[in-house]
Amino acid sequence: MRGPVRFLDTRPLRGSRLFRDLWIGSSASQLGTQMATVAVLAQVWDLTGSPVGTGAIGLATGLPMVLFGLLGGTLADTVDRRTVVWAATAGQLLAAAGLCAQALADNRSVPLLLALVALGAACGALGAPARRTFPVRLLPADQVAAGLALTNVSFQAAMLAGPALAGLIIARWGFPAAYAAQAVTVAVSMLTVIRLPAMRPEGTDAAGTGRRPRRGGWRIILRRPTLWGSMATDLSATLLAMPIALFPLINEIRFGGDPQTLGLFLSAVAVGGITAGLLSGTVTRRRRAGLVQLTAAGVWGLALAGFGLAGSLWSALGCLAVAGAADTVSVITRSALVQVETPDAYRGRVSSVEHVIGVAGPELGNFRGGLLASATSAPFSLVVGGLSATLAVIAVAAVNTPLRAYRTPSPAPDAAPEPPAPGPADAATAAG
Template sequence: MDGAGGGEPLPEAVAGEAGVQRGVEKSGERGGWLSRHAIDVRPLRHPAYRRLFIGSAVSFFGYQFTAVAVPVQMFALTHSSAWVGYLGIAGLVPLLIFALWGGAVADAFDRRLVLLASSLLMWVSTLGLLAQGVLGARSPALLLVLVAVQSVAFAVSAPTRSAIVPRLLPDDEVAAGNTLNYTMSNVATVAGPLGAGLVLAHFPIAAAYGIDAALFAVVLWAALRLPRLSPETTKRTTGGLRDVMFGLRYLATTPVLLLSFAIDIAAMVLALPRALFPQVASDRFGGIGAVGWLFSAIAIGSVVAGLTSGWIGRVRRQGVALIAAVVVWGLAVAAAGLAHSLWLAVLLLALGGAADLVSAVYRQTMLQTYAPDELRGRMQGVFTAVVAGGPRLGDLRAGLMAPAFGLTFSWVGGGIAAAVVAIALGVAFPALRRYTVR
């Protein structure tokens, strides 16, 4: 900042600044690495974002109990990994249909009200899972229906929540807010499945659903406490098909974003081994007690990467970094599929999870950098369909390949294929590997 007279700084001022700089450099010998690499928590200073963060953190932790309980219950009812894979289809179809529409609705109406309504629907579906668990219903079809309803609610709430973040934070803190959100979700994905494993080992399946239903109430409180978030644009939108198509046409003009979606789909569809976890825990690692560690392993690596993520924002060649992260993800998952020790499998899956967080932060930040506010909901709808739809297709692929080709081939072959596709996309489409942050 210039002085009052607008002239050059005085010599003694320069000397003083030099002394301060020398002091910073000395202290940096001890704390410099931490200051450069520790996660940026500045977004938590903003009350509205902080409430949304807390609500999301608590509810997502609770959701992990359901995320583990549903496939465990399905496998217990059917003794089939294929049926566990069908859960992926039950979640995918509503997601693809409603995510784009949900994003358009978030652009057309008050995002606070959209988030509240979709969260209520998700809570109702969780209560349905609780009821069937308490009543002892033994219906795989009912599980598929309740998962589908839950997916409808998620398809609307997820893009709405993501589109809200840039409205609550200054522009220079959006990337930090995304990193905090991803790290929080992965902390929950570590702690939640471990807790679910303990609950499922000692209590009926309904207990896991009950914990989710109780904790989900916090996200309703967070949505109620948000400020009004009406559309900023003066353009009239209704959240209908025309608005959805306008968003897709906009996306078609940004090939880098399309390629970032393609590489994520390849990573999740080809490499994610989640549908195999109940069978692997039972056949290879001594019983259902290992399933919590398998479900948590990827998130453990993501948490470690998130807590040391200060360097992520300083990488300029983000296209190359994205490709490299997906290659590491695929190879780490493939190596984990060959492990016959639970702890080695967890360690390798954690390495893959660290790479996955890096790729996720870059993809989300790239998307939010391009899209104006009036299109953020629709762009986040596409992002949600890809990010949440890819794993569900991955569940289906892994679940169907295991009976036909064997457990090891389904797991290891998928990881190697994901790494090969990521490299091929980088070679075939220079726009992705040449992308540099603006």
Template sequence: MTESLTESDAAGGEPAPRGRIFADLTPLRTSPDYRRLWFGNTVSWTGQGMTALAVSLQVYDLTGSAFSVGLIGACSLVPLVVFGLYGGAVADTVDRRKLGLASAFGSFLLSVLLVGVTVAGIERVGLLYGIVALQAVCFALNSPARSSMIARLLPAEQLPAANALNSMTSTTGSLVGPMLGGLIVGWWGYRAAYGVDAVTFTAALYAMWRLPAMLPERGEGTGRKRASVLDGLRFLGTRPNLRMTFLSDMCAMVLAQPRALFPVVAVLWYGGDARTTGLLVAAPALGALLGGVFSGWLGSVRRHGLAVLVAVGCWGAAVAVFGLTRQLWLGLVFLALAGAADTTSMVFRNTMLQAAVPDELRGRLQGVFIVVVAGGPRLGDFIAGSAADLTSPGVAVTGGGVACVAAVALLGLRWRGFARYDARHPEA
């Protein structure tokens, strides 16, 4: 049964859990450092979700312009792309604990600045844009450092479970944060939402402060040297399995990203309004959260490459079928299925990046990961909108889903070794 997707042995040779349904909490039980880091990130992600909504509401309140609200995304995208790569290189040079602590403290100070600006009654949209851009810089420096630590805190066989738990952190922040932010802004105003965000960052700061030193490990014959972004990209260029983790994700995020069309399809397909659009936006996130909650079975999968191909194919198929639906409940179901497939893909792609990359290069590869995650969906929004204008929303959504399935199948045929990737013997 060497070609099966799952076997009784998980990565590292430990017995895989049989019949597990809910998320594997073993990483939280066995590693106090990881437990504090996970809890701190979950709390701070929720606070960041509150601030993201509050800034959007405040910008619209000041300008009355949807375009001005859209510029918030542009203000964060450029720093994420530029500093994502740079932050990864820095994380491979310095103590990652100190980098994570400094960048988290920077985010905390920016939240405090938002409170001060609001209390002082300063109503300048440009200032809000600048703070958002600086927040993106802090995130781009923090994320590679934080992600690179996971493989040092946990044994290899626990990485899939840890990444599933991490997916629940980000999804919970995306779902719960904006809901709480809307309530708090409605009851007590913007300053209260920003203040709560500042308080939540203390959990992340405490978790980082309690970690041991995290200097990058060096291979034999290598000393301390300046980490180069180009070295990371060259390494990626010579490692087909790692390269495939990014290419497969781009198939999903670039070719089959329907979110830009949600306002249009809410009206044209379902006769709805802004509330319907909100349901469409929430459905993939809810599916992703459920994918994390019911992720216990992921620990028994050793063919991580094959799992990624299947998960991305399922994303594309679910999006394609969503494009054919004209009943809201059915459309929401398929969007939720797409979100669950995305969680599965993310868990195994991240695990491969952590297990198959030397520690001295993990930061840079995580930086590339940020660029793909940040830029891919936005490029997908542009492609989906352009295709819908040239054809129709239905053709754009269904065609994108079919294109995703076809593209990932062709990639799997071109690099067949990816489907044979064995978590017990990780090879980049």
């Protein structure tokens, strides 16, 4: 295979119309979410002029994501997953319309604004576990990682383009236009979900009834070394080495507190991530997913320790770009491994646990980094955190042989690239 396709594995887009449509809808929604995030931040700042007010946005977003993410996992293993995602996306559309309406009405109530933000976050979290199960039902096992890589590329692109586009829209047409743009993108996403076939969990019938497993997601994870090892690797990396909260301190200490430099820190991480995504075909074709994730997580920790030691701006940005690339590779391989290794009947609940770890790990990691930095210094916190994360990943690798040796299952020779109505047979194949 020649040309860019060798680097960015586009087989899922070329081989599955359903996945292609889903990817387009998800990409649009991600772009709208980034625009709305900037609009909410700017509007709350305009209303309060207080960092406490803008900090409340995180609370209004984070709590619903954790609570409703766990509920969404149970729903995803009980009823048609397409229905769950469709209903959740409809709720997000309602929240986006509410945000647009309050902006048009020149709302001055911060609690109302945050309530609408919380509604959108809750609906998104409710559908997240079910949505995570779609690629493994629509794609052959050896293309799941490639499909997740494509989704990650669109997410990184939205992170780069969304805030800038939101700034232009807000400056020209105001907050209502930014929220209206989000509503349009969510509507596009909902239309692509409607076109999917039924996605009932294994063991249920068309009415959503039937024999269902009683064990929760945590019990399945703890019984499978590949699952708990993969999630422990991710949690070690984010809990011990998350750097975002320390960016302002590092910028103040070493680079004069220039706000443009602070923006470059964030951009460097995103640039590294999107570059890794564009080159992801070099890793998604490798079957040793466990070893790839462990290596990437270790590189993440070392790169952030290097950022803590960096004396020049270019070396600091280079370390952050490497960290962003390593994070993308780790996320892609972990997500694919978790979906392929989890029996279909449990995918919703296991995905909800993965979702909670993905939400809580970085936030707790930022909190840990800030506490250590306040007691010592930001560079010390970064170096100790990065090295600790790498050592923790090495420890997971040392005790978890199944994760080190894990290989992505090969597809069956007669596997169809796009089953018309995925069902229990697809789950059996995906579970390997």
